[in-house]
Amino acid sequence: MKPPAAAADFLKQYGWGDAELLPVAGDASFRRYFRAQDGDRRAILMDAPPPHEDPKPFIAIAEYLKKSGFSAPDIFARDLTNGLVLIEDFGDHRMREHLDASPEDEDAIYQQVVDLLRELHRSPAASLPVYDEAQYMREVNLLTEWYCPAQELDVEAESFEATWRQILQPVIAAQNPPVTVMRDYHAENIMLLEDGRLGLLDFQDALSGHPAYDLVSMLQDARRDVSDALEAKMLAYYLADSSAAAAEEFRSHYAILGAQRNTKIIGIFTRLCMRDGKQRYLDFLPRMWGLLEKDLSHPALEPISKWFDQNIPTDVRNRPVRVSEDRK
Structure with a gap:
């Protein structure tokens, strides 16, 4: 599973240009996920490619949940044109x-x-x-x-x-x-x-x-x-x-x-x-x-x-x- 073409510039723009991207198990949709690792820093890159996916609802609900006191991922960066969102990594303890x-x-x-x-x-x-x-x-x-x-x-x-x-x-x-x-x-x-x-x-x-x-x-x-x-x-x-x-x-x-x-x-x-x-x-x-x-x-x-x-x-x-x- 290869990262989308726009990922490199997106990550570089937001200070994650040196991060290694590793595939993470996804779901039944068109969305794909990658773990960005840069030294001790980790984040999740969500690839929600338009027109099949729209990341705006995820961002809106994450912000609502955080505001309401629940643990939804922080949103570090977003590129809505290309459907890319960099979010907090909750780890692997599912x-x-x-x-x-x-x-x-x-x-x-x-x-x-x-x-x-x-x-x-x-x-x-x-x-x-x-x-x-x-x-x-x-x-x-x-x-x-x-x-x-x-x-x-x-x-x-x-x-x-x-x-x-x-x-x-x-x-x-x-x-x-x-x-x-x-x-x-x-x-x-x-x-x-x-x-x-x-x-x-x-x-x-x-x-x-x-x-x-x-x-x-x-x-x-x-x-x-x-x-x-x-x-x-x-x-x-x-x-x-x-x-x-x-x-x-x-x-x-x-x-x-x-x-x-x-x-x-x-x-x-x-x-x-x-x-x-x-x-x-x-x-x-x-x-x-x-x-x-x-x-x-x-x-x-x-x-x-x-x-x-x-x-x-x-x-x-x-x-x-x-x-x-x-x-x-």
């Missing part, structure tokens, strides 16, 4: 790998990530677009647009949309006032910093919406198994100060947003394979179906659960997506 090596720390660290959400949800929301019905529907439709064709399924797309619109109404109504929703809050985007705080990453797609969204993103992690017992414990911890009625409503919305998110991710991971040739994302589909089925068991999801039973039965869900030879 929540995911730490818990893989030290599972005995699970309860304490998950409690810390839930505490962070509780604090974020008490803070004034960032000035962001609303997570509205149109956005929710664009996301769930990724299932019928990508997964269903990949499985050669002829499904009832109109009833799929109509049922989701019905189910989402109480969630949308409850987003008043909204909270800041980072949208990718999970164990691979949380850094464990030397001062004991949690470093936040990958929040450039943030919206204002429902407080259950980031909680279900963390507790129904697409890339890491979270036990039912731990999920239940942390959900109860988040709701410890809520009345019984408020907690019951929140749990319903949590299940709805879990189903919405997991439906979306099944579509996204299929698209990453079929369109972008990233076949490894298919390995996550069994976990995603397990999470989705758990959410669909909630009474609030009964109408869409019936749709899934009629259109994507269990034997299909367990069937691997077929990949053509040119995608392997």
Whole structure:
């Protein structure tokens, strides 16, 4: 992975001209990351190439989070024309790998990530677009647009949309006032910093919406198994100060947003394979179906659960997506 052509001049302009650039694992987007090392100094170079990526939302949310008292990376330099941003390096101590090596720390660290959400949800929301019905529907439709064709399924797309619109109404109504929703809050985007705080990453797609969204993103992690017992414990911890009625409503919305998110991710991971040739994302589909089925068991999801039973039965869900030879 080679740095972009504009990187050398950009780094030189801001006093990092002698830095060595080393690739850092990226994400599912067009963004790429490099660690800039210059003696004892380290930073991360984000390459967010236009027109595919726009670094301005990342910068704006990082500044909001810092102002609100959270650990987002400092922005050292920016070149918005070329999509280059030099940011603080949070190191390599990531929540995911730490818990893989030290599972005995699970309860304490998950409690810390839930505490962070509780604090974020008490803070004034960032000035962001609303997570509205149109956005929710664009996301769930990724299932019928990508997964269903990949499985050669002829499904009832109109009833799929109509049922989701019905189910989402109480969630949308409850987003008043909204909270800041980072949208990718999970164990691979949380850094464990030397001062004991949690470093936040990958929040450039943030919206204002429902407080259950980031909680279900963390507790129904697409890339890491979270036990039912731990999920239940942390959900109860988040709701410890809520009345019984408020907690019951929140749990319903949590299940709805879990189903919405997991439906979306099944579509996204299929698209990453079929369109972008990233076949490894298919390995996550069994976990995603397990999470989705758990959410669909909630009474609030009964109408869409019936749709899934009629259109994507269990034997299909367990069937691997077929990949053509040119995608392997």
